[in-house]
Amino acid sequence: MRIAVSGSIATDHLMVFPGRFADQLIEGQLESVSLSFLADRLEIRRGGVGANIAFGLGQLGLRPLLIGAAGVDFAEYERLLDEAGVDTASVRVSESLHTARFVCTTDDDENQIATFYAGAMAEARHIDIAEVHERAGGIDLLLVGADDPDAMLRHTATAHRLAIPVAADPSQQLARLDREQVRALVDGARYLFTNAYESALLQERTGWSEREVRDRVGNWIITHGADGVSLPTAAGGRQTVPAVPTPNVADPTGVGDALRAGFLAGLARGLAPVRAAQLGCALAALVLTSVGTQEYKLLPAELSATIERVYGRAAAQDIEQALEGVS
Template identity: 35%
Template sequence: MRILVSGSLAYDRIMSFPGSFADHILPDKIHILNVCFLVDGLEEKFGGTAGNIAYCLKLLGEDPTIVATAGKDFAAYEAWLRHCGIAITGIRRVNSEFTAGAYITTDRSDNQITGFNPGAMKHSAEYPVDDCDPADTLAIVAPGNLADMQDHPRRYKAKGIPVIVDPGQNITAFSGEQLTEMLTGATYLVSNDYELQLIENATKLTLAEIVARAGTVITTLGENGSVIRQGAAETVIPACPAADVKDPTGAGDAFRAGFIKGLSLGKTPVEAARIGSVSAAYAVEHHGTQEHRFTWPEFTARYAAAFGDL
């Protein structure tokens, strides 16, 4: 099956500050804030929604195509994707920009200050879908370029390609009318419970109306698993137990990859969500979003322990 993963590619540049931000910020001087934090070092990780989902899909034995943009500093990330065997034919290079980057500083109390440069993500991926066979193609539209997030679902639906709409952290960038158009006629809508509430608030649609428009609504609940809504039916999927939770970042993208894998195997959305649950467990056991590893036999054994034979 051809799997198109639309979203972002980004470098996550992570810094640790050994002190407390609060010790360096004077509340009565917040209007003239001017602070400098001497960090212990910097780690660079590969990230972005499209990169994370594609990475997990490759571990799961699929051959996804990333639909995204990258900048003039993409060489290291490109080498990583090639090393992983992930297709880069859908990545548009924008040589006048840097690849999107998140600059994250965390203090000893786990408070974070993050700066995000969208860079190349400000540009459309300009990916054609005319040659896609709707019977053998599945697409996910995850947070990335805002124009693509509106245009790709429209084109996929017009072509008859099953599409997972995942507006995520970009929900607030869209109007209620835009969100309503994006989810109406989608095959699946996926979000966490907080994001689902934001969608309800923005669109003025009830949950039942959203389910009626989007077909199947998947809501992730963190350590409490997920819930699948289809018509009037609701099914709760428990989280797969994690051996040691080190970093929840990337768990949502790993869940989405597992869900897509399930659909590619012809599984029901409920069964696919269980596969997503196992995929997410691997992600939270490692720092970074593309650091975990597993083989398919290891994965199926872990699935069997949690949910029974795959």
């Protein structure tokens, strides 16, 4: 399966505040907040949801196509993605703008305050999925992740016109999109990714009930942080996959992207959705233990041991077989 991932490409500036944001908020004064947090650690890392997911797929032995727009400073980042197994030939490089920036501060409760600067990401709307599809010799699945909103809508429409299955992952952009735009991104998707909050926001934005959303997508994957993943079923129930316990959390940034990468890699390798979700949870736990979204080291033997410990020997055997050859 040839997976293409469209989404943001960014540089992350990750800081840690040794305290609690909540302690700095004064009841009755929230309409005029003016706060500065003295951080005691700064990490500058590669990121962006499109690049993070593509990186994870590359770590799991696939050769994903990354579709997005980066800036004049992209050369070193591009080299590292290529080394990680990501096909960057379809990345548009701006002639004047810098790569997008994600600036995020995390407190002791793992709450985060972040700002995102789009930069070159605004040029993603000029990428033609039809051209990428032809140049790559075909795309079997296109994930449409958080990106320039016009790009997300254009990519989705083109994929449907070309009968390319879509994995819809609007995530952070739900707050900017109107009803018809969200409906256009979701309706007819083979897969839909949201976290628990986004699932409620998506229903509010679309005006559709949970059942109406389910009826319009093939599979809906809802992440619940430390409570794992749920997969709503056509009958109205839910299959649940618990998260992998991770006592030594270093940084939550990029965990959802890793889960998506593991899930899609599992599907590409022939795993059923529950097994794919278990692989996704295991990869997400690995990201939790490192600072940055692409700094983790995937060791197949350790990954298999984690899966066996949490999900049992049968799950580990199925996933080992699916990942055979990954080093």
